[in-house]
Amino acid sequence: xxxxxxxxxxxxxxxxxxxxxxxxxxxxxxxxxxxxxxxxxxxxxxxxxxxxxxxxxxxxxxxxxxxxxxxxxxxxxxxxxxxxxxxxxxxxxxxxxxxxxxxxxxxxxxxxxxxxxxxxxxxxxxxxxxxxxxxxxxxxxxxxxxxxxxxxxxxxxxxxxxxxxxxxxxxxxxxxxxxxxxxxxxxxxxxxxxxxxxxxxxxxxxxxxxxxxxxxxxxxxxxxxxxxxxxxxxxxxxxxxxxxxxxxxxxxxxxxxxxxxxxxxxxxxxxxxxxxxxxxxxxxxxxxxxxxxxxxx
Ligand SMILES: [Fe+2]
Ligand SMILES: [Fe+2]
Numbered sequence: 001x002x003x004x005x006x007x008x009x010x011x012x013x014x015x016x017x018x019x020x021x022x023x024x025x026x027x028x029x030x031x032x033x034x035x036x037x038x039x040x041x042x043x044x045x046x047x048x049x050x051x052x053x054x055x056x057x058x059x060x061x062x063x064x065x066x067x068x069x070x071x072x073x074x075x076x077x078x079x080x081x082x083x084x085x086x087x088x089x090x091x092x093x094x095x096x097x098x099x100x101x102x103x104x105x106x107x108x109x110x111x112x113x114x115x116x117x118x119x120x121x122x123x124x125x126x127x128x129x130x131x132x133x134x135x136x137x138x139x140x141x142x143x144x145x146x147x148x149x150x151x152x153x154x155x156x157x158x159x160x161x162x163x164x165x166x167x168x169x170x171x172x173x174x175x176x177x178x179x180x181x182x183x184x185x186x187x188x189x190x191x192x193x194x195x196x197x198x199x200x201x202x203x204x205x206x207x208x209x210x211x212x213x214x215x216x217x218x219x220x221x222x223x224x225x226x227x228x229x230x231x232x233x234x235x236x237x238x239x240x241x242x243x244x245x246x247x248x249x250x251x252x253x254x255x256x257x258x259x260x261x262x263x264x265x266x267x268x269x270x271x272x273x274x275x276x277x278x279x280x281x282x283x284x285x286x287x288x289x290x291x292x293x294x295x296x297x
Contacts, residue, residue: 008227009155010201015041016208016236018293019065020056021267025290029068031061032291035087036210036238036268039071042157042198049154052079052095053196054210059091063098065291073098079142080159081108082210083193084116084127092132096140106142107151107159109192116188120175150226153196160195163214163222169251170215172244190214195237197223200297204262205229209237211269216240217255224259232261233297236289238268249274253281265289 020037024030035056042049052073056062066073076099081089089112096104113134116127134144145151150161165171178188190213198206207223209216216239224230235256241249252274256264264282266275267289279286 009044010199011042011044011154011156012201013043014198014200014206014297016206016295016297017069017071018289018291019052019069019071020054020058020062021289021291021293023267023288023290024292028290028292030065030291033058033061036082037062037088038208038236039066039076040196040198040208042154044154044156047154049157050075050077051153051157051196052076053208054080054082054088055090055092055095057087057090059094059098062091062095069292074100076104078105078107078153080153080194080196081106081112082195083109083190083213084112084114085211086126086129088210089132090129092142093136093140096137096142099141102141103143104141105145106137107145107147107153109162109194110146110148111192112146114188114192115179117177118175119177126176156199156201158197158226160197160219160222160226162191163193163195163218165189165214165218166221167215167217167255169248169255170218172248195219195223197227198297199227199229200233203297204231204233206233206295206297207235207237209235209239211238211240213240215252217252220256220259230260232259234263234265234295235261236263236265236295239266239270239274241274242269242271244271244274246273249277253277257281261285263287265293265295
């Protein structure tokens with residue numbers, strides 16, 4: 001494999017705040033909306049970089065939660081979109097306006113603007129919305145960085161790039177469809193999904209995912225392959241096992257147990273059955289995700 005030498009390096013500290021998630025915790029004043037958004041603060045020496053990963057599907061909810069949590073969106077230096085789905089990307093332009101700066105890198109896979117539909121429970125459009133087109137992103141201060149490759153955000157903080165599909169058990173039929181350039185209506189295996197990987201000094205990797213459509217084990221394998229760091233401090237995000245078979249959930253839990261992981265924080269599209277199995281296996285090393293959850297590594 002090609003050596004990505006620029007992907008090495010580490011952060012001194014990483015703070016992750018869940019801005020949007022499907023749920024909120026007990027007594028929380030925050031809004032829960034189906035989707036994901038994280039506010040990330042990465043520190044190395046005197047440098048502090050602030051990153052927004054996904055924006056959920058309702059910018060009003062994101063702006064509201066940010067205000068309650070005391071997060072100043074004007075401090076955001078870059079945005080990562082994990083994949084095209086509306087519950088991760090809708091309202092991006094409104095959020096760019098709230099950030100109110102010019103030349104904000106918006107990092108995503110090169111195919112994020114392709115048409116994307118779900119055929120279950122009936123035909124629905126699930127991709128990037130018209131309001132968040134490439135033109136409108138550019139008009140509102142965003143600079144698109146669309147690539148299949150990993151992108152170094154700072155030393156110790158990278159995107160995964162396209163995720164190789166290694167584990168056979170994570171290869172499953174999909175309800176998503178796209179249209180090819182020659183007009184075929186075909187299955188869409190969400191090859192645009194990327195994750196964010198942080199390497200925190202003396203801690204290990206922190207892996208942040210959107211939906212994990214490529215499979216959470218494939219994502220972890222990719223993170224280790226890119227960084228050559230095997231210690232995993234935390235895996236946080238949606239694992240997309242909502243509609244998975246019991247066999248797939250079992251295989252996933254077994255696979256995760258092979259890795260050296262301190263914390264698994266799974267919500268969004270993980271699904272109740274998978275959360276139960278993850279809890280039974282990992283006990284105190286497992287938690288569910290909610291809006292407002294804050295992690296400091
Ligand atoms: Fe999602
Ligand atoms: Fe998704």
